Amino acid sequence: MISIARNIVFPLAALALAGCTTDRSVGLAPEVTLTALEALPPPRGEISYVIGPQEKLEIEVVGAETLSGTYLTDIDARLAFPLIGVLEFDGRTPAEAAVMIAERLRGQYLLDPQVRVIPEEFPVPSISVGGEVKRPGSYPAVGRQTLLRVINQAEGLAEYAQKDDVLILRTVDNERYIGVYNITAIERGNYPDPQLFPNDIVMVGDSVQRRRLDDFLQILPPLLTTSAILITRN
Numbered sequence: 001m002i003s004i005a006r007n008i009v010f011p012l013a014a015l016a017l018a019g020c021t022t023d024r025s026v027g028l029a030p031e032v033t034l035t036a037l038e039a040l041p042p043p044r045g046e047i048s049y050v051i052g053p054q055e056k057l058e059i060e061v062v063g064a065e066t067l068s069g070t071y072l073t074d075i076d077a078r079l080a081f082p083l084i085g086v087l088e089f090d091g092r093t094p095a096e097a098a099v100m101i102a103e104r105l106r107g108q109y110l111l112d113p114q115v116r117v118i119p120e121e122f123p124v125p126s127i128s129v130g131g132e133v134k135r136p137g138s139y140p141a142v143g144r145q146t147l148l149r150v151i152n153q154a155e156g157l158a159e160y161a162q163k164d165d166v167l168i169l170r171t172v173d174n175e176r177y178i179g180v181y182n183i184t185a186i187e188r189g190n191y192p193d194p195q196l197f198p199n200d201i202v203m204v205g206d207s208v209q210r211r212r213l214d215d216f217l218q219i220l221p222p223l224l225t226t227s228a229i230l231i232t233r234n
Contacts, residue, residue, distance in 0.1 A: 060118075067082055139154065144195060
């Protein structure tokens with residue numbers, strides 16, 4: 001299930017209800033729930049490494065050497081394990097993967113299985129930044145990272161960035177949360193700069209209206225551009 005925390009967008013929604021022409025409504029799929037949270041929930045406990053696609057894992061089942069060995073997840077982070085079949089490991093920690101294997105083995109194959117899952121490599125924790133920034137990519141989640149700091153690391157917003165449509169996507173306890181933020185309001189101090197954590201995803205929206213306006217100005221005759229009065233609505 002996906003829960004959406006829209007704490008910073010509520011003032012915009014109120015303006016829309018008051019008659020503003022801007023439509024900031026949310027189209028929700030059946031599996032999406034709108035929640036009124038003060039802020040995105042932080043990850044539980046320590047920030048952990050999570051398993052992804054095409055990763056080598058050393059899996060040890062104590063007392064079962066034929067099951068122990070090195071395994072490779074596929075492009076969807078799934079893994080075919082002897083006796084119990086295909087397991088979905090995407091976004092799970094090694095400890096969660098070990099519990100999953102143990103639960104599938106328990107009773108039918110082993111009385112009380114003890115399982116350890118150890119990744120071959122531990123990548124540096126990172127935050128992914130995409131959309132309308134000048135340099136999209138993954139940035140190290142070192143120290144106390146915030147939304148503004150990560151956008152600055154991505155060399156700032158691109159020309160057509162929609163400043164009131166910046167998303168932070170986060171998974172907590174296997175539930176996905178999406179927070180919607182207004183960069184201008186944060187820069188002015190109206191709202192706190194939200195803290196980011198490893199594995200967060202930041203997406204900056206695109207201002208379609210500004211693109212259309214620029215396209216329109218480019219096709220106008222040169223003499224008209226000095227006197228034309230254009231009215232745009234966000």
